Amino acid sequence: MKRRKFIVIAGIGTVAAGGLAYQIHSNYQSDKYEQRVADTWRHTNTVSLSSDKVMEELVRYGTLAANSHNTQPWLFKIGNQRITILPDFKRRCLAVDPDDHHLYASLGCAAENIAHAAIALGLFANITVNDKAEEVIRIDFDQIPSVKSELFQAIPRRQCTRVAYNGKKVSSHKLKILEATSGYDGISTRIFTSENDMETILEYVVAGNTNQMQDHAFVKELKDWLRFNPATAMKYGDGLFTATSGNPTFPDWLGSRLFDLAFTEKIENEKYRDQLRTAAGVIAFISEKDDIEHWINAGRSYQRFALQATALRLQHSFVNQAVEVPEVRKQLANYLNIGERRTDLLVRFGYGPRLPKSVRRPLDQVII
Numbered sequence: 357m358k359r360r361k362f363i364v365i366a367g368i369g370t371v372a373a374g375g376l377a378y379q380i381h382s383n384y385q386s387d388k389y390e391q392r393v394a395d396t397w398r399h400t401n402t403v404s405l406s407s408d409k410v411m412e413e414l415v416r417y418g419t420l421a422a423n424s425h426n427t428q429p430w431l432f433k434i435g436n437q438r439i440t441i442l443p444d445f446k447r448r449c450l451a452v453d454p455d456d457h458h459l460y461a462s463l464g465c466a467a468e469n470i471a472h473a474a475i476a477l478g479l480f481a482n483i484t485v486n487d488k489a490e491e492v493i494r495i496d497f498d499q500i501p502s503v504k505s506e507l508f509q510a511i512p513r514r515q516c517t518r519v520a521y522n523g524k525k526v527s528s529h530k531l532k533i534l535e536a537t538s539g540y541d542g543i544s545t546r547i548f549t550s551e552n553d554m555e556t557i558l559e560y561v562v563a564g565n566t567n568q569m570q571d572h573a574f575v576k577e578l579k580d581w582l583r584f585n586p587a588t589a590m591k592y593g594d595g596l597f598t599a600t601s602g603n604p605t606f607p608d609w610l611g612s613r614l615f616d617l618a619f620t621e622k623i624e625n626e627k628y629r630d631q632l633r634t635a636a637g638v639i640a641f642i643s644e645k646d647d648i649e650h651w652i653n654a655g656r657s658y659q660r661f662a663l664q665a666t667a668l669r670l671q672h673s674f675v676n677q678a679v680e681v682p683e684v685r686k687q688l689a690n691y692l693n694i695g696e697r698r699t700d701l702l703v704r705f706g707y708g709p710r711l712p713k714s715v716r717r718p719l720d721q722v723i724i
């Protein structure tokens with residue numbers, strides 16, 4: 357056998373054997389992963405909840421919010437009937453989010469979850485934002501009768517579902533509910549469902565994605581936050597575990613090499629074409645002012661939408677490529693005819709499968 361041919365066959369053999377060995381390992385680990393998910397994505401047992409644990413429990417609900425790259429860029433301080441949320445700048449993503457827009461939006465998502473959970477625990481959350489303070493979000497609570505709303509019920513079920521959906525349309529009744537729930541102070545939403553709008557938005561998503569795929573820093577940063585197997589996802593308790601995006605799991609060494617081979621502009625653009633063309637619609641979150649307070653409110657607005665969509669048994673995922681690249685965001689703004697206002701977030705929704713859930717870090721790592 358010629359030397360080159362032998363090396364190729366030996367290489368494939370090693371990968372296959374590694375893959376097989378890992379399969380066995382992976383099944384074992386998955387049980388542990390499922391247990392971790394069940395422990396994370398659960399409601400509070402209010403009957404056995406002691407009063408000094410209420411604030412901690414509210415923080416736990418906050419950590420179940422969506423957040424950029426699952427970096428969980430938040431820290432929480434607990435006081436007497438008060439929770440404050442601080443940005444964790446060690447977890448910022450400078451390539452995809454150079455102005456910390458997504459970081460602050462993620463804090464808004466957490467605050468919104470806390471507000472809904474608080475009502476279920478008999479507390480009204482008064483949320484104030486002070487963008488000059490380190491404790492940028494302050495939440496003070498007043499006693500009220502407890503109500504378990506459908507948005508609260510949806511908190512542990514919500515997930516970002518990053519695969520193709522089934523193309524089924526969403527009724528105008530449900531679209532109206534989504535629109536009514538999502539609006540927020542200084543944030544307006546626009547829902548697009550026509551083929552013409554969806555195809556145009558797709559062009560901007562592909563333009564943004566193409567730009568990002570050619571940006572070495574963006575690709576490296578994304579890869580750093582990928583977790584290729586359940587063991588690594590659990591070890592860090594953060595990041596983007598491949599299975600949560602419908603991708604296979606691998607040992608770290610193999611996942612890293614396969615990512616370099618398979619993460620191409622062409623494949624990724626095709627993926628987004630498929631994802632948008634099988635979605636029922638796209639919602640844009642647009643803020644009146646481009647500042648920290650509005651970024652936080654955009655996060656709150658999205659989280660409300662996400663909980664409502666979940667309650668309506670809809671799936672959703674972000675297609676932010678079109679708003680993350682400034683030139684493309686400007687072109688999208690022209691299309692939306694919104695002048696100088698900023699499109700903060702872009703999310704597709706529709707009917708589709710559910711995927712494995714993401715993990716979170718334990719509370720002792722985020723409460724200071």
Ligand SMILES: Cc1cc2nc3c(=O)[nH]c(=O)nc-3n(C[C@H](O)[C@H](O)[C@H](O)COP(=O)(O)O)c2cc1C
Nearest residue numbers: 422423424425426458461462515516674676677714
């Ligand atoms: C501000 C913000 C920006 C996000 N941007 C994207 C994005 O561009 N693409 C994507 O697939 N997910 C995006 N996400 C979703 C996160 O990756 C997701 O929330 C995180 O991985 C945790 O997963 P979960 O929401 O399913 O719990 C974003 C989330 C937030 C809050």
